[in-house]
Every structure is written in C-alpha cells, then in structure tokens.
Amino acid sequence: MQIEDFNEIARLTIPDYELRMKAYQLKQLDRQYEIHLQAWATVMAGQTRKGKPIFRTFDKFFDYRKAEEKILGRQKRTTLDKEKLQNWIANFNS
Incomplete structure (x- = not known):
C-alpha cells in the first residue's frame, strides 16, 4: 500500500x-528471488564446468532464507565472523 498524502x-x-x-x-526480496530463479533456469540450460552444472542446487545460486534473515535482523554469525572477531580481540590485546 502506497501513501500519497503528505x-x-x-x-x-x-x-x-x-x-x-x-x-x-x-517485497523487493521476492522480486530478486523471481529474477534469480529466471537466471537460474537460463544458467542451468547451458552452463557447465567439466560437464557438470556450476550450481547444483538453486539455493547455492541464491539463498533466499539468508537474505530474508538479514532483512529481518535474524542473521546468524558464521564461523568466519567468529574467527575474525577472535583475531581482532587477540590483536587488540597485544
């Protein structure tokens, strides 16, 4: 619903x-999903590496849940983020 009255x-x-x-x-995420789904179909129609598809599943091509969690503020820290934080703390303490 769009607001037009100031x-x-x-x-x-x-x-x-x-x-x-x-x-x-x-809503924008849903549009991105549709765009990526169309691109996925195009990629799967012809792109391979050594005879195998580059992306074996759509989720590897576009992670909808991860993008949704980021928007909703429920993104989990990855191991890499934890490692970066630990390295930063170690460098800060020394």
Whole structure:
C-alpha cells in the first residue's frame, strides 16, 4: 500500500515507518528471488564446468532464507565472523 498524502506521511510513527520499510524490503526480496530463479533456469540450460552444472542446487545460486534473515535482523554469525572477531580481540590485546 502506497501513501500519497503528505499529511498521512507526517502522522507515521517511527515503528510504523520501520514496519513499512521492512515490508518493502521483503517485497523487493521476492522480486530478486523471481529474477534469480529466471537466471537460474537460463544458467542451468547451458552452463557447465567439466560437464557438470556450476550450481547444483538453486539455493547455492541464491539463498533466499539468508537474505530474508538479514532483512529481518535474524542473521546468524558464521564461523568466519567468529574467527575474525577472535583475531581482532587477540590483536587488540597485544
């Protein structure tokens, strides 16, 4: 739902604005998913490495859940992030 009345925009609370922005981001994510799905079909139709598909599954090509979790603020730290943090702490302490 698009707001076109400036008075209504002025009455938006911060939580309402944040919710609308999150909804917009999720809508954009769905569009990205569709674009990537079409690209995936195109890639799978002809691209291979040594006779095997480069991406064996669609999730390796486009991780929808990871992108969604990032938008929703539920992204988990990866092992690499933990290693970077540990290295930073070790360098900071020395």
